[in-house]
Amino acid sequence: MELYYLDNQFERGTQAILGELGCRVVKGAPRMTGPSVEKGLLEYQCEEDVTLFVTEGAAFVDLRDTADCWLRAKVVAGGPGLQIKADVFRRVQEAVKGIPTSIVQEGSSSKKEGNGKGKSAAAATAAQVVRRYANPRDAFDVIEYHKVRELTCELCRQFFQAGWVTGTGGSISIRHGNRIYMTPSGVQKERLVPNELYVLDITGEVIDSPAPKPNFRPKLTDCSPLFMHAFQMRNAGAVLHSHAYSANMVTQLFDGKKEFQITHQEMIKGIAGHGYRDTLVVPIIENTAHENELADSLGEAMRQYPNAVAVLVRRHGLYVWGNTWEAAKRHGECLHYLFDMALQMSSMGFDFMTKPTSAITAGCFDCSEDTSSSKKRAVESSTGDAVAAKKKTKKALTADYTHVLFDIEGTTTPISFVKEVLFPYSTDMVQAWLEGGQADPAIVEGIKQQAEGDGLKVPSNGELVAFLTKYVQDIVAADRKDPAVKKAQGAIWESGYTSGALKSIVYDDVPPAFQRIKDAGKHVCIYSSGARKAQRLLFQYSDHGDLRPLLSCYFDTTIGHKREAKSYAEIALSLGAEDPATVLFVTDVLEEAQAAKEAGMHTIISIRDGNLPLPKKHGFHTVTTFADF
Ligand SMILES: [Zn+2]
Numbered sequence: 148m149e150l151y152y153l154d155n156q157f158e159r160g161t162q163a164i165l166g167e168l169g170c171r172v173v174k175g176a177p178r179m180t181g182p183s184v185e186k187g188l189l190e191y192q193c194e195e196d197v198t199l200f201v202t203e204g205a206a207f208v209d210l211r212d213t214a215d216c217w218l219r220a221k222v223v224a225g226g227p228g229l230q231i232k233a234d235v236f237r238r239v240q241e242a243v244k245g246i247p248t249s250i251v252q253e254g255s256s257s258k259k260e261g262n263g264k265g266k267s268a269a270a271a272t273a274a275q276v277v278r279r280y281a282n283p284r285d286a287f288d289v290i291e292y293h294k295v296r297e298l299t300c301e302l303c304r305q306f307f308q309a310g311w312v313t314g315t316g317g318s319i320s321i322r323h324g325n326r327i328y329m330t331p332s333g334v335q336k337e338r339l340v341p342n343e344l345y346v347l348d349i350t351g352e353v354i355d356s357p358a359p360k361p362n363f364r365p366k367l368t369d370c371s372p373l374f375m376h377a378f379q380m381r382n383a384g385a386v387l388h389s390h391a392y393s394a395n396m397v398t399q400l401f402d403g404k405k406e407f408q409i410t411h412q413e414m415i416k417g418i419a420g421h422g423y424r425d426t427l428v429v430p431i432i433e434n435t436a437h438e439n440e441l442a443d444s445l446g447e448a449m450r451q452y453p454n455a456v457a458v459l460v461r462r463h464g465l466y467v468w469g470n471t472w473e474a475a476k477r478h479g480e481c482l483h484y485l486f487d488m489a490l491q492m493s494s495m496g497f498d499f500m501t502k503p504t505s506a507i508t509a510g511c512f513d514c515s516e517d518t519s520s521s522k523k524r525a526v527e528s529s530t531g532d533a534v535a536a537k538k539k540t541k542k543a544l545t546a547d548y549t550h551v552l553f554d555i556e557g558t559t560t561p562i563s564f565v566k567e568v569l570f571p572y573s574t575d576m577v578q579a580w581l582e583g584g585q586a587d588p589a590i591v592e593g594i595k596q597q598a599e600g601d602g603l604k605v606p607s608n609g610e611l612v613a614f615l616t617k618y619v620q621d622i623v624a625a626d627r628k629d630p631a632v633k634k635a636q637g638a639i640w641e642s643g644y645t646s647g648a649l650k651s652i653v654y655d656d657v658p659p660a661f662q663r664i665k666d667a668g669k670h671v672c673i674y675s676s677g678a679r680k681a682q683r684l685l686f687q688y689s690d691h692g693d694l695r696p697l698l699s700c701y702f703d704t705t706i707g708h709k710r711e712a713k714s715y716a717e718i719a720l721s722l723g724a725e726d727p728a729t730v731l732f733v734t735d736v737l738e739e740a741q742a743a744k745e746a747g748m749h750t751i752i753s754i755r756d757g758n759l760p761l762p763k764k765h766g767f768h769t770v771t772t773f774a775d776f
Contacts, residue, residue, distance in 0.1 A: 168213075173228045179253065184239055204248035205221060317464060322378060322383065353367065386467070387466070393490060398460070408429075429459050431461055432447075450621065498761075562757050594619065597629055661694065673702065710742050733751050
């Protein structure tokens with residue numbers, strides 16, 4: 148069956164485009180000849196799916212696609228029929244004037260006709276005849292397909308000016324209804340003209356290619372398989388690929404990391420689903436020698452980061468998309484702004500991954516230092532022999548506390564143990580845990596419900612283990628702290644610890660410090676994002692033996708988020724502390740220190756190898772060893 152678009156007859160229709168409209172070509176003759184169909188340019192809808200066959204001559208059946216463009220099918224006598232979905236707008240006319248044409252609908256049980264002889268079922272049920280499409284010129288007036296081509300070229304010129312698509316690098320793709328427009332490869336994007344574009348359907352099949360010219364041998368952009376991921380997996384309206392300097396540079400600032408992150412910036416609001424206080428995360432994938440080899444890792448990053456609207460490619464650039472071309476452009480603009488901001492802030496020693504310090508809580512330990520002295524102190528600590536700063540820290544450590552509250556990761560235990568041992572162990576063992584028969588059915592059920600909540604279809608028995616294994620691994624890889632998955636991890640760790648397969652690491656200076664604090668009649672407590680049970684296991688099965696006798700209590704995030712002041716106020720109450728100031732909190736995370744301080748606790752930041760660097764002007768005391776506790 149011949150299929151093409153009326154607005155540009157070089158742009159073919161395909162089975163995939165018909166499929167997107169819910170329509171298809173039906174082989175063979177009608178099983179039962181039903182009523183004949185009225186011909187003309189009137190557009191109508193039917194109340195049920197119908198299949199049209201031509202029994203004499205030939206006819207055009209026009210279907211209106213999702214962008215108001217007419218897709219024309221030429222149906223001939225003896226050839227296949229066209230099954231059309233009820234809610235698709237259509238119209239039928241004779242292919243050749245003067246040659247008798249007879250079009251019939253496949254016989255159905257419906258007896259809807261009754262408006263008199265000669266009225267077909269289709270016409271009789273055509274409740275919404277749309278007059279504005281009655282004119283033969285409609286196909287050319289209503290649909291301005293060429294505007295999409297012009298728009299693509301105009302955006303290329305703008306993005307060239309912005310430095311996103313220079314040196315023939317970078318490209319863009321816009322979806323219009325069921326057609327996807329893409330730029331050719333290796334051309335100067337700022338000089339592109341409308342007839343040099345490619346058109347594809349949703350499966351990636353090319354339905355129109357630009358004609359070769361003396362100096363122009365067209366080739367489809369190498370980004371095409373990457374663009375198709377965004378169209379197919381995210382239903383994108385447009386995708387941009389930028390080679391901007393800043394997009395490349397941030398991947399080097401985050402060298403060795405899988406994500407770019409920034410928080411507390413107004414422009415984050417421009418990214419769909421994000422607010423000012425959110426941490427914007429853009430996954431980073433590694434570059435390859437050829438652009439199209441990136442397709443698999445880009446697809447994987449999209450699966451792992453369902454909220455991401457973009458993916459960075461190391462030392463290369465950015466892929467960014469949106470529901471419409473306007474959204475994709477806005478996302479591109481906001482991201483490039485945020486990349487520039489991160490680079491500038493980082494070069495000036497500012498931290499773009501933490502929230503700003505408000506004027507009320509700014510300053511130093513005793514809240515009395517002014518900016519100049521805190522600046523001085525920053526310089527002192529950075530020189531390494533800051534006697535005055537050391538004295539102050541010592542004083543802070545020996546103050547009259549009743550409780551010392553420790554974070555785990557980056558404080559008592561290397562971050563690398565959690566990231567490189569504990570988490571991989573849970574993902575490596577999840578399948579064995581599910582298959583071994585010791586998995587708690589309530590936890591498994593919780594994971595299933597969570598997967599369904601994510602919009603995934605949970606398969607039945609045969610594929611269930613493989614599905615849940617992959618799901619848990621994806622959630623852990625995305626660093627999501629969902630309760631059901633956390634519980635599963637806890638159960639897996641417990642069996643690892645008790646079987647002896649797993650042993651935790653605490654720094655050598657930790658057990659003696661705990662002992663001294665206890666000997667002084669004070670309490671050692673833990674506050675960590677890992678579940679309390681997992682914390683207790685970690686100290687029970689440590690490389691320094693069972694440390695539980697030294698510990699008084701454990702807190703996890705069920706008491707509140709670690710970056711919120713009220714969690715620390717709650718902990719002080721739970722500890723029975725008369726005044727939060729009698730609690731000393733030790734952590735490696737600046738925001739946690741700020742939150743604890745806001746609640747009135749004294750706070751010290753632990754600096755250990757492998758911890759994230761702190762901004763220069765944080766204003767907290769720091770320790771690199773627990774020897775002084
Ligand atoms: Zn590229």
